[in-house]
Amino acid sequence: MPDNSSKFNSSIQLDIPKWINAKYFEKKSYIVKTMLDDDKGGTLINSLNLFPKEKLMYEQILPQLEQFYHVLGKKVKFAPNCQWIEQKSNRITIVLEDLNTKKFRNINRLKGFDMPHMKRVLEKLAEFHAASVMWYEKYGTYPDEFHKSYLPANYQKSKSYQARVQSYKAAMATWGLEDYDKYMECIPNAEQFVNAAMSCFNSDPAEFKVLNHGDFWSSNIMLNYTSSGEVNQIRFVDFQLCKWGSPAQDLWELIVCSVVSNLRISEFDHFIRIYHTHLLKCLRVLNYTKTPPKLSDLHISMLKYGFWGYSTTFTQLVLILLPSDKDASLLKLIQPGDEGNKFRHKAYTNPLYVRAMLDILPFLYRRGILNF
Template identity: 40%
Template sequence: MSIQKNEIDDVNPNKNLQIPEWINANYFQGILAKDYPDFERIVKFITNAATGPGENFTTIMVRVIIDLQLKNSKSLTTSYILKTSLINSGASELFINMNIFPKEMEIYQSILPKFEKLYKESSRKIVKFGPECKFIEDFAERTSIVMEDLRRKKFKNINRCLGLDLYHMEEVLKKLAQFHAASAVSFERFGPFSEHFSQSFFDENNRAFFEERGKAQRKIFLDVMKKWGGCERYMEIWPNYENILQWFIEQEKPAPNEFAVLNHGDCWSNNIMFQYDANAKIKETYFVDFQMCKWGTPAQDLYYLITSSAAYDVKVAEFDKLIRIYHENLAANLKILKYSKSIPTLKDIHMIMIKYSLWGFFTAINTMIVILLDPNENANIDSYMNDEEFRARSLMNPRYIKAMKQLLPWWENRGVFSI
């Protein structure tokens, strides 16, 4: 798909981003030759940050805009998204140990095509989950993934600070149910996913890392919560992070005979893109950023999505309705794909949501903090993990305080603090 020059702007949303020098015109010669058989030469090559400050924490995201000339002298403009690893980040080793790039490579190269084929064979229905992958490179010195630029198809994100309203949440849950159903059927037919999809942050190798930061984080939370007002009760029952970490390590693998899926693992508003029709109705919903995928309970994705990205008036008030919407679509898609085991009931899903409710708490005291922040050029993974002053300021964000004051009594009533 090509576009006219005036349909794409070359504004750089993050001029402080350090773009690697190897992302240049020569790097894209082969990609262009494959996409455009009549490709002759690059006329103009522009690299910009693909996201603004504080919008992406685990990788470098670059939008590449190219003016090119074809052999028939016709010219056009195209664009791509290139993702590569962080440069000089203290968190780089943690993400390397998580195998985030091998996971995403496998997702794009084999898992998504397999899921989409399952739907096509079972229902003759075209189901797409994310952007088309154009090129993958995996060497010791660098790893990169080049994808289609969904902006060319008019996809966009919602405002993460406002969150997803009920209409958008319903569409996301429909797509998530399709993804989860395909993963359960794939597991049943083709066997387990690769071993690295059983890995998460929470294992014995990372225990010292998280315990050290967890103690500091707990102190910051309790100090700041004194300023919120009316939260003294929750300060008294605030869990120790050693207990939280131990719980996650023990829950690393799903219990025998418990319904399990391949979780997206990072299912929040910036990793969800919508395409609309002329009447502002959602035509399509795509996921991006498949680097945290994890085999386990669907409660992980559900809590992560609802806690981090549902709008304030949806997050708690519509929680049970959201779970029902998910279950209805999960059951329908499992039937379409001819899942041979017992399909979980709505009660089953609610029960795992109670069992794994700590996922919601953990999401709120980590991911939700940065999602509700105003765009901030100082917001990056290192400042988030290591700068105590930055974290303390983040916790005083009025949007975050409002969300937490809504969630705290709800969590207590659901037994979240009983670990």
């Protein structure tokens, strides 16, 4: 989902006297991220400890992940360079290089990645996950904030969730789904939703785990290109939701939220194979000594944690596919009342979203993921 921090481009420009040679001056551009003030919505956001986690990622963990490859002579970068971090009076500020100056950009979120893009993004994700496994092997358990899950208190009594489900079911009736009643009965109530979400955070010591990016969709993936138009380099941004667990979390979100519509389901299993093949290659390069996951293990985890597939369609995808940025508000989506109902109707009946759901919902149903 879009970052909830305050983030802006900062370019400092000076009026240079004519008698000074301009060649000694250079324009610099940076991305500045800082915590929101309490009166601007910061109380809730800051209570989730998102900035301390991102600070730790940029200060310590990301450089260490990249170092696993560097010592082997491989130039690997996962994120923009962090230029400066400051923590004063409980406010964290992070200054990053502006990737736009190196011609990095996002794809059109309404269209999604085609197959050549997906292959490169999946391979980059596998590099990131493999390095995160080696970090665990070398340094031990990730800090507590990488293991926590957050759900609102009293979610079962939430008027917000009830309003969303009511709007969702009303919209489903207009989609043209065959056997509409069959799917409507599968939509989880609040208690089922919470139970399914919490089951994704159970810790099985025998299960293969990685550090998930946790917010892995196209707007958090930046790319630049060769002169011939092929993907050259990839960087990930916004590391506030990183989570230690099954790689299924990042894979579900990427495939559901950021693939062109006609490939999302037809190439689903192929995407998992691409990721798995490169994951094994990276683990071998990094001299991983334990037994790596089999492809079948990965498919089983995609089923086991299939709730990520449903939840991302219910919350993230509906906002990602809204054509207008100014309307893509999570607060509006969860707001009870007439204004919220009006926005949800617009979002849930958006033709781009409907087209996606006509593929995704039957796919989830066939795989037993909607058995809440």
